[in-house]
Amino acid sequence: MNKVPSSREDLxxxxxxxxxxxxxxxxxxxxxxxxxxxxTFIRELGSEINKLELNRYPSRSxxxxxxxxxxxxxxxxxxxxxxxxxxxxxxxxxxxYGGNGRSALIFEPTYAMHSQIAKVTGTRVIEGVRDNEFQIxxxxxxxxxNREKPELVFLCSPNNPTGNIENPELIDxxxxxxxxxxxxxxxxxxxxxxxxxxxxxxVDDKSNLVFIRTFSKVWSxxxxxxxxxxxxxxxxxxxxxxxxxxxxxxxxxxVGVLALKHEKEMLREVIAIKEERGRVFEALRSLPVKVxxxxxxxxxxxxxxVDSYKLWEGLLEEGVLIRDCSSWxxxxxxxxxxxxSESENDSFLTAVRKIVE
Ligand SMILES: Cc1ncc(COP(=O)(O)O)c(C=O)c1O
Numbered sequence: 001m002n003k004v005p006s007s008r009e010d011l012x013x014x015x016x017x018x019x020x021x022x023x024x025x026x027x028x029x030x031x032x033x034x035x036x037x038x039x040t041f042i043r044e045l046g047s048e049i050n051k052l053e054l055n056r057y058p059s060r061s062x063x064x065x066x067x068x069x070x071x072x073x074x075x076x077x078x079x080x081x082x083x084x085x086x087x088x089x090x091x092x093x094x095x096x097y098g099g100n101g102r103s104a105l106i107f108e109p110t111y112a113m114h115s116q117i118a119k120v121t122g123t124r125v126i127e128g129v130r131d132n133e134f135q136i137x138x139x140x141x142x143x144x145x146n147r148e149k150p151e152l153v154f155l156c157s158p159n160n161p162t163g164n165i166e167n168p169e170l171i172d173x174x175x176x177x178x179x180x181x182x183x184x185x186x187x188x189x190x191x192x193x194x195x196x197x198x199x200x201x202x203v204d205d206k207s208n209l210v211f212i213r214t215f216s217k218v219w220s221x222x223x224x225x226x227x228x229x230x231x232x233x234x235x236x237x238x239x240x241x242x243x244x245x246x247x248x249x250x251x252x253x254x255v256g257v258l259a260l261k262h263e264k265e266m267l268r269e270v271i272a273i274k275e276e277r278g279r280v281f282e283a284l285r286s287l288p289v290k291v292x293x294x295x296x297x298x299x300x301x302x303x304x305x306v307d308s309y310k311l312w313e314g315l316l317e318e319g320v321l322i323r324d325c326s327s328w329x330x331x332x333x334x335x336x337x338x339x340x341s342e343s344e345n346d347s348f349l350t351a352v353r354k355i356v357e
Contacts, residue, residue, distance in 0.1 A: 033220040058250035086214040086227030096238040098123030104152035134162040163294025191296035318351035
């Protein structure tokens with residue numbers, strides 16, 4: 001009998017990421033785009049892939065893609081870092097600025113991977129809270145930062161799974177505090193394109209603020225795993241130091257460049273999703289359900305007449321998979337539904353009505 005190697009003790013309590021991947025007809029649980037990629041994109045991608053020399057390692061700097069992103073974001077190529085999904089960006093940030101003896105401040109409820117990835121990298125997680133409408137109290141946040149001096153602070157706007165944007169005054173206050181304590185403010189903007197609001201903030205060498213974006217949502221490219229970081233050069237240099245050599249494959253780099261050329265078509269889908277979000281919001285509001293306004297491609301809601309797990313299970317029986325958030329801190333009884341295509345949303349609403357009324 002072998003003695004099974006013991007893993008790091010601090011990893012034993014971690015549960016990992018859990019969102020069931022079930023074979024159902026209506027998948028509204030992971031905030032993906034419901035639309036397939038434009039046909040012209042697929043055709044062009046085929047011919048671009050044919051031209052790739054896959055026997056060679058990819059460009060290590062992914063410079064064509066970084067330059068394309070920089071031009072879209074009106075930044076320098078040296079202020080862009082690309083990785084395998086924004087989760088890998090979060091991991092790189094934690095590897096560079098977190099780790100043993102360091103801490104990250106997050107405000108629950110928020111995107112679960114901020115704390116999960118921090119913990120995996122040995123970073124101590126400090127949990128701040130949000131109020132009943134999921135806002136963060138500025139004074140309480142500043143007090144924690146002063147007391148704990150975290151190396152990292154994660155904010156998420158629009159916030160997953162609650163859908164609200166972070167208050168611009170709060171962001172300013174936290175940033176100015178971190179500029180003096182030497183902490184880094186990480187603003188996760190995975191759902192930015194679905195929001196009407198925009199912040200008057202950009203990358204600046206003298207400001208400890210970085211932005212995370214992804215191709216997984218609005219770009220209909222969750223399957224390709226591509227995300228990026230917009231940050232001052234001193235931070236991008238650190239990302240390069242902690243990433244593996246040739247971490248971003250050639251196919252993915254091409255997909256990203258091509259996607260940016262099709263930006264207009266992709267952004268057209270956002271309008272459709274926002275309209276559907278309004279329709280689903282109103283429909284849920286007419287039912288015995290509490291639903292929160294959202295600036296993302298999902299809605300958080302809480303049934304008032306049935307147990308949330310019963311509703312989740314009932315929907316699954318009808319072939320509709322949504323996210324059960326009821327066990328998350330601060331989200332007792334809550335469920336989250338991704339805004340899908342019109343017909344997917346209809347299937348969801350018909351099934352909800354049948355169960356809650
Ligand atoms: C707020 C937030 N950030 C990051 C991610 C991860 O996205 P990616 O697919 O780019 O790793 C998600 C995915 O759901 C998310 O909700």
